[in-house]
Amino acid sequence: MRLGRKLSYEERSSIKIVLVFSVVFLGILGAILYPLLHKEVVFEVSVPKGQPLMASNMSIDGVSYKNAIAFGAFYNPFILHCSEMTPANVTIRLTTPGWCVDLWVWGGIERGWILKVNCSDTVSLDYYSFYQRGARESGELYWYLTEGNVLVFHKRTEVNNYEMVNFTVSYLGRKDVGYFLVSLGKG
Numbered sequence: 001m002r003l004g005r006k007l008s009y010e011e012r013s014s015i016k017i018v019l020v021f022s023v024v025f026l027g028i029l030g031a032i033l034y035p036l037l038h039k040e041v042v043f044e045v046s047v048p049k050g051q052p053l054m055a056s057n058m059s060i061d062g063v064s065y066k067n068a069i070a071f072g073a074f075y076n077p078f079i080l081h082c083s084e085m086t087p088a089n090v091t092i093r094l095t096t097p098g099w100c101v102d103l104w105v106w107g108g109i110e111r112g113w114i115l116k117v118n119c120s121d122t123v124s125l126d127y128y129s130f131y132q133r134g135a136r137e138s139g140e141l142y143w144y145l146t147e148g149n150v151l152v153f154h155k156r157t158e159v160n161n162y163e164m165v166n167f168t169v170s171y172l173g174r175k176d177v178g179y180f181l182v183s184l185g186k187g
Helices: 008-037
Strands: 041-048 047-052 056-060 063-071 079-082 090-094 097-106 113-120 124-125 128-132 139-144 149-155 162-172 173-182
Touching: 041 047, 041 173, 056 149, 063 173, 079 162, 090 097, 097 124, 113 124, 139 149
Parallel strands: 047 173
Antiparallel strands: 041 079, 056 063, 063 149, 079 139, 090 124, 090 162, 097 113, 097 149, 128 139, 162 173
């Protein structure tokens, strides 16, 4: 027993054209929506990645440092690259023996600089210690330390020229490594 009537040439052609356009439309729609729905979260240390950084002698609120490297807003060799903005702590852990990091936080005109972390191998910065700037092309974010935070990397013993300092940075369960060379300049 036969169901219905036989399709005409025009009807068969119309169905084929609709099917072809549907497949093309779904392919284009999938290509557009896939990156939006399945966006991979990027987290990495952009800087420093092996750059030589000039060590300097400095003093912050009466504490003197010799051959130290400072990361701050005005000289910021510490930049994170991330594709999301979830408020969570960023943890920096030094892996080079003998090195430690101090965290200084600006407490306002009345209190001045406050030493929050003193010579530790781990420091935790909250989300608001960074300001984010978007990249025009990708829309991803680059994180920079704000003006009220200074990280000082230093060593209690003698520093060697071009000594490598390694650290890991963790954020929301993701980790990346950063490292720099300590340049003592001409001596």
